[in-house]
Amino acid sequence: MIDFLTSQLGVSIIVALVVIGAMQGGVAYCIYFERKISAWIQDRYGPNRVGPLGLLQPIADGLKFFFKEDVVPRHVDRALYVLAPAIIFIVAGVGFAVIPWGGQLRIGERLVNIQVANPDIGLLYILGVASMGVYGVVLGGWASNSKYSFYGGIRATAQMLSYEIPMGVCILVVVLTMGSLRLESITLQQTEYWLGGLIPKWNVFLHPLAFLILFITALAEANRTPFDLAEAEQELVGGYHTEYSALKFGMFFLAEYSHMLTSSAFIAVLFLGGWHFPWFSWTQPEMTTWYAVLAKMLVLALKIVLFIFVTMWIRWTLPRFRFDQLMRLAWKGLIPMTLGLFVVSVVLLYIGEHRAPLWTLGGNAVVLAVALVVAGTSREAVTGRQPNMPRIDLALRGPLRVSRTTAEASA
Amino acid sequence: MIRDEDILDIDEPHLSAAERLYLPQILGGMVTTLRHMGKTLLDKPMTVQYPEEQRTLRKENYRGVHRLNKDEDGRVACVACFMCSTACPAHCIHIEAGESPWQDREKYPVKFDIDELRCIYCGMCEEACPVDAIELTPQYDLVGRTREEMILGKDELLAIFDETDDGKPRKNPRITGYPNTGDRAPFEAQADAADIIPTEPKSEGGHA
Numbered sequence: 001m002i003d004f005l006t007s008q009l010g011v012s013i014i015v016a017l018v019v020i021g022a023m024q025g026g027v028a029y030c031i032y033f034e035r036k037i038s039a040w041i042q043d044r045y046g047p048n049r050v051g052p053l054g055l056l057q058p059i060a061d062g063l064k065f066f067f068k069e070d071v072v073p074r075h076v077d078r079a080l081y082v083l084a085p086a087i088i089f090i091v092a093g094v095g096f097a098v099i100p101w102g103g104q105l106r107i108g109e110r111l112v113n114i115q116v117a118n119p120d121i122g123l124l125y126i127l128g129v130a131s132m133g134v135y136g137v138v139l140g141g142w143a144s145n146s147k148y149s150f151y152g153g154i155r156a157t158a159q160m161l162s163y164e165i166p167m168g169v170c171i172l173v174v175v176l177t178m179g180s181l182r183l184e185s186i187t188l189q190q191t192e193y194w195l196g197g198l199i200p201k202w203n204v205f206l207h208p209l210a211f212l213i214l215f216i217t218a219l220a221e222a223n224r225t226p227f228d229l230a231e232a233e234q235e236l237v238g239g240y241h242t243e244y245s246a247l248k249f250g251m252f253f254l255a256e257y258s259h260m261l262t263s264s265a266f267i268a269v270l271f272l273g274g275w276h277f278p279w280f281s282w283t284q285p286e287m288t289t290w291y292a293v294l295a296k297m298l299v300l301a302l303k304i305v306l307f308i309f310v311t312m313w314i315r316w317t318l319p320r321f322r323f324d325q326l327m328r329l330a331w332k333g334l335i336p337m338t339l340g341l342f343v344v345s346v347v348l349l350y351i352g353e354h355r356a357p358l359w360t361l362g363g364n365a366v367v368l369a370v371a372l373v374v375a376g377t378s379r380e381a382v383t384g385r386q387p388n389m390p391r392i393d394l395a396l397r398g399p400l401r402v403s404r405t406t407a408e409a410s411a
Numbered sequence: 412m413i414r415d416e417d418i419l420d421i422d423e424p425h426l427s428a429a430e431r432l433y434l435p436q437i438l439g440g441m442v443t444t445l446r447h448m449g450k451t452l453l454d455k456p457m458t459v460q461y462p463e464e465q466r467t468l469r470k471e472n473y474r475g476v477h478r479l480n481k482d483e484d485g486r487v488a489c490v491a492c493f494m495c496s497t498a499c500p501a502h503c504i505h506i507e508a509g510e511s512p513w514q515d516r517e518k519y520p521v522k523f524d525i526d527e528l529r530c531i532y533c534g535m536c537e538e539a540c541p542v543d544a545i546e547l548t549p550q551y552d553l554v555g556r557t558r559e560e561m562i563l564g565k566d567e568l569l570a571i572f573d574e575t576d577d578g579k580p581r582k583n584p585r586i587t588g589y590p591n592t593g594d595r596a597p598f599e600a601q602a603d604a605a606d607i608i609p610t611e612p613k614s615e616g617g618h619a
Contacts, residue, residue, distance in 0.1 A: 040448040043456050317444040318437060329433075375432055 006107040016116045019096050027257040028058035034312050041316045065250035073144070073243050080143035085244065085251035088136025092258035095129045098122035099265045100184040102275055102296040106288035113184065114293055122183040123171060126266055130221060133259060134160040137223075137230060137240050140252065144243035152239030155323065156223065156230035162330040163220035163227075169338035170214040173207055174270050176345040177354050187274035191285050194357065200278040204271040206357055209364040210341050211271045213334055215307075218263040220330075222256060225315040229323055264307035268300060275300045333371070340367040468549045470579045474532045475551040477525050479568035480544050480581045487569060488544035488581075491518040495536035495545050503529035504536060523565040527553055543582045548575040 004010045032047065032054070039046025047054035072081065102114035119125060134157055141153020178186045192201045204211045220227040231239030238244075241252040268274060275296035277283040282295040321329065344363030345354060353359040429435045459466055480488040491508035509521035536545050548571060555561040563571075572581075 037448070039456075040451040041444045043447055043451050044458050045456050045460070313441060313444065313448075314437075317440045372432065 006110070006112070008110075008112045011105070011112040011114065012116050015101060015114055016097070019101070019116070020093065023093065023096065023258060023261060024254075026261060027254050028062060030257040030260065030308060031061065031253075032058045033308070034315075037309070037312045038316045041313075062250070065247050068246035070246040070248065073146075075145045076243060077143040077145065080139045081243075082248075084136050084140035084143055085248045085255070087139065088133055088255040089251040089258070091129055091132045091136060092255040092262060095126050095262040096265070098125050098183055099262075099269060099300075100187050100274055101300060102293040103184075103187075103285055104288050105290065105293045111288060114297070115184065118182065118184055121181050123175065123181040123186075126183075126262075127168065127171065130259075130262070131160070131164055133221070133255075136252075136255065140244070141240035144240070146243050148236045148238070148242045149240050152230045152232075152236045152242070155232075156240060159223075159227060159229060159326060159330075160221060162327060163217045163334075166213055166330065166334035166338040167217035167221065169335070169342050170210045170217065171270070173210045173338070173341050173345045174203055176342075176349050177203065177206060177360070183269050183274070187269055187276060188285055190273035191276045193278070197279070200273055200276065201355075202271065202273045202276075206355065206360040207271075207341065207345075207364060208361070209337070209368055211267070213338055213341075214267055214271070215310075217334065218267060219311065219314065220326075222259040222263055222311075224256075224260065224311055226318040226321050227326060228320060229326060232320060260308060260311055261304060264304040264311070265300065267307060268303035272303050274303075333375075337367055337371050340370065468551075470549045473549040473551075474534045474547040475549050476527065476547070476553045476571060477530070477536070477563070477568055478546055478548050478571040478575055479523060479565060480546060480572055481569060486513065487519060487523075487565065488542055489520045489523060489540075490516050490542055490544070491520040491523075492541060494539040494541060498535045498539035499530075500533060500535060501529045501531045503527075520565060523568060525563050525568065527561045527563055528558060546579075546582065548579060550575060 005014070035057075036046040036054075047057040050056040050060045072078065097116040098119065100113065100115045100118070104111045105114055137156040137160070138153045141149040141151075141156070144150070174186070175181060178189055180186055180189075190200065190202050193199065194201060194205075199205060219225075223230050230236075231241070233239075236242065241249055244252060275283060276285075277295075277299040280295075281287065282292045283299050341364065344360070344367065348354040348356075348359050348363065482488045489506075490511075491506055493506055493508070496502075496504035496506055503526040505522070505524040505526075506520050507522035508518045511517055511519040513519070532547065534547050537543075537547055540546075550571065553561070
């Protein structure tokens with residue numbers, strides 16, 4: 001038994017169980033912190049009635065979801081309607097499997113990875129699983145057989161497909177720089193230093209622009225403000241989950257937060273060195289004791305919390321994009337910029353300077369400068385009436401019809 | 412018909428390169444929200460924690476639940492003149508007048524019902540009352556489980572007077588309350604001369 005528990009498989013199972021549990025708790029408390037942060041930003045207290053500081057609020061919310069009546073409307077496609085929240089929930093959860101949580105742990109003679117699985121294609125796995133998330137949204141919108149849900153689903157599809165392109169290209173930039181798809185080795189390569197231990201070799205110092213774009217696309221993929229058009233309350237009631245209630249709605253709700261957690265962990269591993277914290281000996285790859293593993297897990301958790309905080313901060317600051325602005329940002333802004341970065345990385349890889357910060361930072365600066373020049377010289381309207389919209393014909397302007405019914409009555 | 416001169420065509424403001432990139436503007440907004448968050452965390456939020464903390468109201472002119480004032484003898488001050496129910500825009504005051512058991516006035520309200528759900532708390536009744544008998548109090552936490560419960564009768568309105576008398580004393584206590592006498596003339600003459608309405612403290616008139 002002890003043998004099994006200390007083998008890689010046993011450790012993987014333990015890690016999986018712990019991570020699933022921690023993630024559910026983390027998601028519940030994400031909602032609590034979301035409400036707290038929104039309150040602080042709006043000069044309020046936030047939830048403070050259930051338990052000390054309102055800390056039991058997520059439990060009360062969860063119980064409420066359980067005891068609500070689970071309404072399945074009669075006009076829905078039952079099979080897909082039930083399947084959709086399950087898909088989105090599972091998909092949001094399994095992405096965690098390849099995140100390296102704490103480097104390696106030495107048990108006796110053996111070294112085991114604190115990771116559920118360490119496949120060669122870790123990055124591809126995350127990309128594949130993350131893009132499955134769109135099925136939950138689309139199926140939820142389609143199966144509900146409601147116009148609001150349907151529009152929400154359609155918007156989410158177009159948005160997720162569009163933002164997956166810059167996301168993929170950004171990840172390609174990292175892959176070209178690191179030469180690996182395995183997340184553990186990407187982390188390991190970031191634990192070295194430049195300038196004699198002054199600056200860690202984190203990818204964010206190599207490709208800050210790619211980091212920024214990846215963060216933006218992660219927001220869009222998780223349907224977070226300013227990209228939450230799929231659930232725009234003012235236009236679509238609740239968006240794709242309008243027709244859902246009780247725990248099914250809760251699963252959509254929790255999936256959004258698990259998605260945030262997964263993408264935060266993912267970005268932290270790709271660009272911020274995962275569990276590595278510079279100048280602190282416990283979080284170096286050579287350390288394989290149990291306390292070093294705990295310290296590494298804590299470092300990664302703190303990086304995730306940082307991303308979650310920024311995501312929430314953005315949510316309570318920015319208004320939502322209009323749909324054409326969203327599409328323009330992806331297709332005319334992010335995709336050309338990421339393609340530029342990709343070309344830069346390929347050229348640097350060819351001349352063998354792909355890990356030289358001066359070269360990569362220069363490449364990033366060139367891409368950003370070109371984007372600035374193009375954006376600054378363009379006269380195309382960004383807000384308001386767009387050139388592709390029909391002209392207002394003054395001659396066609398007739399009497400004002402108060403409403404359709406009065407117009408019909410007078411006709 | 413929309414006339415052409417009513418129409419204002421507005422040009423789109425031209426955005427600079429920084430504005431087109433969104434990022435500087437976004438960072439500016441995020442600084443603003445961070446400032447608010449810091450202020451809230453370091454200082455106290457402006458929320459009033461209601462059941463424990465309560466706002467201090469301006470008692471003189473807050474328009475809450477009504478009360479029926481009592482005169483100095485403890486009798487209902489209302490003379491059932493129907494001015495308030497006439498003035499009421501919501502028609503929420505229902506008075507039944509009866510012959511007064513006291514000699515200093517002709518009528519008094521046998522029933523005086525206010526439907527607090529219909530009331531719009533405009534204070535017109537208070538303005539209309541010639542003897543300052545009906546007043547709005549600073550009480551605002553009126554609750555009930557049925558609509559019938561929210562129709563306050565004379566006794567309830569008089570009880571609210573006892574509850575709120577300390578915080579908001581009656582505006583002009585001497586305006587009614589002639590002492591029990593068959594002859595009003597000397598008092599009225601005195602009142603005309605002094606421009607007030609005199610009374611004698613505590614006579615044996617008592618409650619109805």
